[in-house]
Amino acid sequence: xxxxxxxxxxxVGAYLIAVLESWAVHGRLQPARPAISALALLGRESLLARxxxxxxxxxxxxxxxxxxxxxxxxxxxxxxxxITDMATGALFLNAALAYVLVALIMAGWGxxxxxxxxxxxxxxxxxxxxxxxxxxPITAVVLRAESLSTVDIVTSQSSLWNIAYQPLGFAxxxxxxxxxxxxxxxxxxxxxxxxxxxxxxxxxxVRFAVLRLARMVIILALAGATVTFYLxxxxxxxxxxxxxxxxxxxxxxxxxxxxxxxxxxxxETRYLELSWKLGIPLxxxxxxxxxxxxxxxxx
Amino acid sequence: xxxxxxxxxxFGGAAVWFGVTVFRTHSMVRSALALLFSQTAVGLMFLxxxxxxxxxxxxxxxxxxxxxxxxxxxxxxxxxxxxxAMDMTHQKRLSLWAGGVGLxxxxxxxxxxxxxxxxxxxxxxxxxxxxxGRELLGRSMFIFQSVGLTILTAMVSATMVAIAxxxxxxx
Amino acid sequence: MIFELMIALTVGxxxxxxxxxGALSQTNLxxxxxxxxxxLAAALVNLVAFWRYLHPGEPAAQMFVLVVMAVMAVEMAVxxxxxxARFRSRxxxxxxxxxxxxG
Numbered sequence: 331x332x333x334x335x336x337x338x339x340x341x342v343g344a345y346l347i348a349v350l351e352s353w354a355v356h357g358r359l360q361p362a363r364p365a366i367s368a369l370a371l372l373g374r375e376s377l378l379a380r381x382x383x384x385x386x387x388x389x390x391x392x393x394x395x396x397x398x399x400x401x402x403x404x405x406x407x408x409x410x411x412x413i414t415d416m417a418t419g420a421l422f423l424n425a426a427l428a429y430v431l432v433a434l435i436m437a438g439w440g441x442x443x444x445x446x447x448x449x450x451x452x453x454x455x456x457x458x459x460x461x462x463x464x465x466x467p468i469t470a471v472v473l474r475a476e477s478l479s480t481v482d483i484v485t486s487q488s489s490l491w492n493i494a495y496q497p498l499g500f501a502x503x504x505x506x507x508x509x510x511x512x513x514x515x516x517x518x519x520x521x522x523x524x525x526x527x528x529x530x531x532x533x534x535x536v537r538f539a540v541l542r543l544a545r546m547v548i549i550l551a552l553a554g555a556t557v558t559f560y561l562x563x564x565x566x567x568x569x570x571x572x573x574x575x576x577x578x579x580x581x582x583x584x585x586x587x588x589x590x591x592x593x594x595x596x597x598e599t600r601y602l603e604l605s606w607k608l609g610i611p612l613x614x615x616x617x618x619x620x621x622x623x624x625x626x627x628x629x
Numbered sequence: 630x631x632x633x634x635x636x637x638x639x640f641g642g643a644a645v646w647f648g649v650t651v652f653r654t655h656s657m658v659r660s661a662l663a664l665l666f667s668q669t670a671v672g673l674m675f676l677x678x679x680x681x682x683x684x685x686x687x688x689x690x691x692x693x694x695x696x697x698x699x700x701x702x703x704x705x706x707x708x709x710x711x712x713x714a715m716d717m718t719h720q721k722r723l724s725l726w727a728g729g730v731g732l733x734x735x736x737x738x739x740x741x742x743x744x745x746x747x748x749x750x751x752x753x754x755x756x757x758x759x760x761x762g763r764e765l766l767g768r769s770m771f772i773f774q775s776v777g778l779t780i781l782t783a784m785v786s787a788t789m790v791a792i793a794x795x796x797x798x799x800x
Numbered sequence: 801m802i803f804e805l806m807i808a809l810t811v812g813x814x815x816x817x818x819x820x821x822g823a824l825s826q827t828n829l830x831x832x833x834x835x836x837x838x839x840l841a842a843a844l845v846n847l848v849a850f851w852r853y854l855h856p857g858e859p860a861a862q863m864f865v866l867v868v869m870a871v872m873a874v875e876m877a878v879x880x881x882x883x884x885a886r887f888r889s890r891x892x893x894x895x896x897x898x899x900x901x902x903g
Contacts, residue, residue, distance in 0.1 A: 383656065383658075383659070385659070386658070386659070386662070416681065416754075417681060417753075417754035417755040417758065418681050418682050418685050418754065418758065421682070421685045421686065421689065422685050424689055425685050425686075425688045425689035425692070428688075428689050428692040428693055429692055431692065431693065431696050432662070432665060432692055432696055435658075435662075435696055435699060436662065439658050451700060451703075454696060454697070454700055457693070457696070458697075461693060477755060478682075478755075478758060479755065631804070633804055634803055634804050634807060637804055637807045637808055637811075638807055641807060641808065641810075641811035641845075642811075644811060644815060644841075644845075645811060645814045645815060645818070648814075648815050648818045648819070648838050649818055651818075651822065651834055651838070652818070652821070652822045652825075652826070652831075652835075660831075660834070661834070664834050664837060664838070667815075667838070667841070668837070668841055671815075671841050671844065671845055674808065674811070674845060674848075675844075675848050678804075678808070678848055678849065678852040679852060680848050680851065680852060680862065680865075682862070683848060683862060683865050683866075686866075686869065687844070687869070690869060690873065694872070694873060694876060697876075697880075698830065698833070698834065698837075698876070701830055701880055701883065702830050704887075705828070705829070705830055705883060705887055705892075705893050706828060706830065707892075717826065717827050717828060717831070718825045718826060718827065719825065719827050719896060720824065720825060721825055723824065723825075724820070724821050724822075724823075724824035724825035725821060725825075727820055727821070727824050728817040728818065728820045728821030728824070729817065731816055731817050731820045732813055732814060732816065732817030735809075735812075735813035735816060735817070736810065736813050739806065739809045739810060739813060740806070744802065744805060744853075744854065745854065747802050747853055747854065748853065748854045748855045748856050748857065749856070749857075750856065750857050751852070751856040751857075752856070752857060757859070757862070760859040761859045761862050761863065763859070764859040764860060764862075764863050765863060765866075768860075769860065769863050772863070772867065776866075776867055776870050779870075779874060780870060780873070780874055783874040783877050783878050784877065786878065786881070787877045787878050787880070787881030788881070789881075790878075790881040790882060790884070790885045791880075791881040791884040791885060793888060
């Protein structure tokens with residue numbers, strides 16, 4: 331029952347984020363656009379590349395969707411509303427999202443096309459940049475909660491949200507999360523101008539619909555993770571728990587989707603440089619700082 | 630037949646099958662991805678055996694490591710797509726014998742030894758992780774520190790070896 | 801006779817045999833490293849099986865697994881660094897052609 335409720339809210343959330351993203355891209359609010367384009371994609375012809383690696387071509391988008399759904403499974407929407415409350419939930423989220431990389435490599439290599447392949451391998455460069463940067467703020471959050479379970483992480487923020495307790499970790503986590511779900515300005519795998527669509531270029535029809543749906547699920551999973559780790563999950567004054575989670579996740583996902591479009595695309599060399607020379611020392615400093623504060627300050 | 634046994638057979642079979650696929654397929658990228666899924670099956674076996682932290686860690690680390698291996702294969706191998714169907718092995722009989730002898734010796738030890746009674750009281754997952762943390766930072770602190778130092782040394786040395794030497798200035 | 805233990809150990813043994821065959825029979829350095837990764841994964845399976853079925857209350861076994869995982873990562877990193885350097889100087893990482901110090 332909880333699984334159905336969570337998946338239903340995921341579907342509604344994905345639809346709303348798709349509407350927001352089309353508003354950010356096209357400048358007009360069209361509530362029916364995702365439904366119409368989904369139906370159109372399902373009806374369109376599926377063009378296949380000439381000599382694809384069939385197994386990898388088919389498996390790429392499906393693995394992307396599976397990775398997104400597994401990541402959503404450990405995000406708590408309310409104290410009892412979580413698909414599986416694993417004792418190592420925060421780490422499991424990261425493990426599921428590591429398969430986004432595998433899926434994009436498969437989707438890039440499978441169709442046997444130059445632009446897709448380059449998009450896939452460029453995502454590997456982006457991955458080396460954000461992989462360490464996403465684990466270290468999670469470590470600092472877990473340090474405060476003294477548990478890896480996502481429910482415990484939310485309840486540990488009942489006195490003060492982590493965004494006020496660890497603002498540096500929040501900034502680094504969001505920077506890494508935008509690299510993970512390849513939102514602009516870090517959208518190298520599917521760069522619309524540079525690589526003529528990159529990884530998404532060779533996919534048409536049903537497979538393209540699965541790819542876009544998987545991307546929405548991953549964006550929601552990451553927004554959910556940001557809300558769980560830093561913005562207090564379901565904690566809030568008057569509304570019921572699930573309403574607070576929903577509002578917070580939608581706001582964060584909306585900001586992630588629209589705010590990055592104001593900045594030009596960041597090359598993976600620049601992202602790598604910033605992440606390893608600036609981001610990781612700051613993340614390590616953040617862990618140290620949070621450790622000292624946890625031991626000294628009694629909140 | 631407990632459910633644990635069924636899942637162990639399933640994931641173990643998947644790990645072995647993917648492991649054999651690594652050396653049988655001609656496409657290099659498929660070979661790297663088969664190794665990735667073999668390691669994922671090993672991680673899932675850890676989860677079945679209720680070592681949750683280790684299982685999740687294995688799944689996460691191996692996804693990233695094997696993807697890096699995939700790009701290195703594309704860089705260094707002659708035929709990454711596998712369309713040429715080349716045979717890239719040498720000393721086949723020796724290695725088959727070595728693999729067979731290793732497998733036979735291991736199986737002999739496994740099935741002929743008396744492993745003793747099953748150990749009791751498996752702790753809860755959260756407690757397992759907490760105990761592992763206390764062990765890491767308590768009794769095994771020295772091992773932990775030297776592993777960290779080894780990793781740092783390996784990172785620095787690998788980077789230094791891999792950086793191209795700067796062009797010499799004409800004298 | 802703990803059957804789950806036997807199954808896990810058998811899986812480890814078969815992976816070890818496959819990895820050993822691969823490490824000895826392949827000519828390319830990257831494939832050899834892949835064989836070694838299979839051997840180390842087999843060792844990990846054995847370690848976790850022994851921990852779970854014979855000594856579940858002992859966290860030191862999990863510590864051992866972490867050390868082996870760290871060694872896997874380190875060996876792969878250094879191996880690939882050497883592969884890059886060799887590729888840059890010779891143009892290939894085939895082990896058949898690496899006979900400069902022979903004889």
